[in-house]
Amino acid sequence: MHIESTNTEQTNEVLPSIKKRWSPREFDYTKKISQENLQLLFEAACWAPSANNEQPWNFIVVTKDEPEQFNKMIAILKEGNKLWASTASALILTVASLRSSYNNSENFHALYDLGASVANLTLQATELNIYVHQMGGFYHDKAEKVFQLSENSKSVSVIAVGYLPEDENFEARKEELLSKRRRKSLDEFVFRNNWGNPFFNINDFQKN
Ligand SMILES: Cc1cc2nc3c(=O)[nH]c(=O)nc-3n(C[C@H](O)[C@H](O)[C@H](O)COP(=O)(O)O)c2cc1C
Known part of the structure; x- marks a missing residue:
């Protein structure tokens, strides 16, 4: 039993930006994101919680305004991501x-905290009608070399950020894509007292 993206009862009440967010594979390539809006995204990111308040997140941003730099980022992507991410x-x-x-020990929670900051960034973007598509499909070694990461830093994802295309055809494609989105139902991943014992009764969802 999976949750469909098109408003099943039990997901109706989540925050509007959570419902609105999705990961497009095409953007309006003619549009730029203003400095102000980019700043808002990272301010949202920085208010995420983190273990020991380490704030272990870092972001290297390239924009269309500097095609050479933008192409450096495209070049580290795996083939399947290159074309659409270029938009x-x-x-x-x-x-x-x-x-x-504090003491240079391994921060076990670094990736967890980075993910939380990206979740904040993504929801802030959605509020601004900006869409985000995260990618794990890129060459980490290449990224770390090209962008000269410091020691003890790990590249984790590349995020494409932009505005949705406005043409009518896109709306139809979007509807089709959204209708295919699926989520596990809560009984598959929320457990009562012990692993594997669903916290919520699936019949409760259907009654609502
Ligand atoms: C860490 C991470 C890595 C991902 N890597 C890729 C990727 O390399 N290419 C891609 O097209 N989508 C990638 N995605 C997007 C997911 O496929 C997408 O979030 C998922 O299918 C759910 O769809 P939604 O974001 O529209 O809800 C990635 C998402 C995350 C969070």
Whole structure:
């Protein structure tokens, strides 16, 4: 039993930006994102919680305004991502600082915290009608070399950011894509007291 994206009862009440967000594979390549809006995205990111308040997130941003730099980011992507990601207005390499700033020990939660900051960024973007598509499909070694990451930093994802195309055909494609989105139902991943024992009764969902 999976949750469909098109408003099953039990997901009706989540925050509007959570419902609105999705990961497009095409953007309006003519549009730029203003400095102000980019700043808002990273301010949202920085208010995420993190273990020991380490804030182990870092972001390298390239925009369409600097095609040479933009293409450097495209060049580190795996083939399947290159074409559509080129339509984004900005690309962001996310980087985790792997060591604690207090005692240089391994920060087990660095990737977790980076993910939380990206979730904040993504929801802030959605509020601004900006869409985000995260990618794991890129060459980490290449990224770390090309963008000269410091020691104990790990490239984790590349994020494409942009505006949706406005043509009518896109609307039809979008509807089709959205109708195919699926989520596990809560009984598959929320457990009561012990692993595997669903917290919620699936019949409760159907009654609502
Ligand atoms: C860490 C991470 C890596 C991902 N890697 C890719 C990728 O390389 N290429 C791609 O097209 N989508 C990628 N995605 C997007 C997911 O496929 C997408 O989020 C998922 O199918 C759910 O769809 P939705 O974001 O529209 O809800 C990635 C998402 C995350 C969070």
